[in-house]
Amino acid sequence: RILILGAGVSGIIAARTLHSHGHSNFLLVEAQGEIGGRLKSGTIGGHTIEYGANWIQGTVNPILCLALKHGQKTVNNGLYGSITTYSDTDGPVNYSATIAAADAAFEAVVTEAGAQITHYGPDLSVRVSSISQLPSSDTSLPSFRPQLQWPAGDRWDFEYAQTPSQTSWMASSWAHNFTFNLYGDDNFLNIDQRGYKHFIQAEAATFLRPQQIVYNATVKSVDWSRAHATATHSGQNLVAVTLANGTTLAADYVICTFSLGVLQNDEVEWVPRLPDWKREAIAAFTMATYTKVFVHFAGEDRFWFDTEMALYASSRRGHYPLWQSLDVPADHKPQFLPGSRILFGTVTGDDALEISALSGATEGDVRANVEEVLRNMFPNTTLPAFNITYHDWAADPLFHGSYSNFPPSWDPDLHQNLRSSVGHGRLRWAGEAGSATWFGFLHGAYADGKATALELIECIRLGEKC
Secondary structure (H helix, E strand, O other), rough: EEEEOOHHHHHHHHHHHHHHOOOOEEEEOOOOOOOOOOEEEEEOOOOOEEOOOOOEEEOOOHHHHHHHHHHOOEEOOOOOOEEEEEOOOOOOOHHHHHHHHHHHHHHHHHHHHHHHHHHOOOEHHHHHHOOHHOOOOOOOOOOOOOHOOOHHHHHHHHHOOOHHHEEEEEHHHHHHHHHHOOOOOOOOEOOOOOOHHHHHHHHOOOOHHHHHHEEEOEEEEEHHHHHHHHOOOOOOOEEEEEEEEEOOOEEOOEOOOOOHHHHHHOOOOOOOOOOOOHHHHHHOEEEEEEEEEEEOOOOOOOOOOOOOOEEEEEEOOOOOOEEEEOOOOOOHHHHOEEEEEEOEEEEEEEEEHHOOHHOOHHHHHHHHHHHHHHHHHOOOOOOEEEEEEEEOOOOOOOOOOEEEEEOOOOOOHHHHHHHOOOOOEEEOOOHHHHHEEEEEEEEHHHHHHHOOOOHHHHHHHHHHOO
């Protein structure tokens, strides 16, 4: 018997892989009331919006294949090709030349990372590696603004939820190149009102029987002591998983798809304690926080930007730097959520932690921040009444953050330890953090869920030799 802890993309793809190879004696254990994991939807202004993952990268991405298979509604979103820029002091300001130079620098940095890997050069932070690529000084720009000292940094912030100083040059470039060079440059935004989670729920329905999943079941402890002490694969039920309600589930093998944040915050008790090499690997990587704050305006007058995106240049890096309109003008192609009057701002890094309940912030504080930013962006506008919604990823005990990021000078051996099994192959891990090529991406969760299941299948086939 196999237990799969978590029914996000990794868990469902692991289950599907087991099923397709004739291993159907598994049980998915999900802490939420539905399949989806960090595919988390909400509502505002009568529309479904996505707190978590929102985009599909490229045209040959396996996530897009599933989305097309199940009729998921997406539109191509020109993230960097349709943008208006603002200053925190002057309202609308044209920074297009600076952004163009910064984008060129971004591409040069990710290209040069390939040469660094080929020549076995050291991994550096993105910030250090980018020094030679900084745009020439422009005295017309307020130099104190972190977003404008090197705006391409915001592309890293936007993708990896941390600053270039906190991000590995090689790993982030690797993930970027493997995603956009392999899959294509397109970014498809989910606008399906069934939620982005629809595609993985629909895929699960193609093979999953009701008795193969339990919901609202939070894992409190995993006892792998018998697996730890027994090298043989002839024993049965060598791992015991205890739920918050006191129920104990026994299994021969367990695949854990907990987020890196859950592992780092000791939400689950491991009996015995995980080996030091495993604990070291868990601590060596970062769980970043990426929060989207959705704003719905009352009234009928249109006052916001006509482009798909907007950059807000603030003196505080990560302070609502990127905004997106889900209600573009009627003549704009593509359309997202017409008539919705919804914008959303992205908050990353330390600022995302500052608006979390972990830092004592309330929804009222977040609303006040949003109002201040909007007044700076639109200084000559009387803001209509508005309401907001967001998900506090950092404070959510099921995740403790949004997705993983690799720090500078990360060690490939440590990463292998992060995803390596313990208990003679009985206890395994899967998730986006386990994908060296696609960490932080939804297709990374897909790839690692499939890879871990295939490794387990081979282990079962080998038996004593595993």
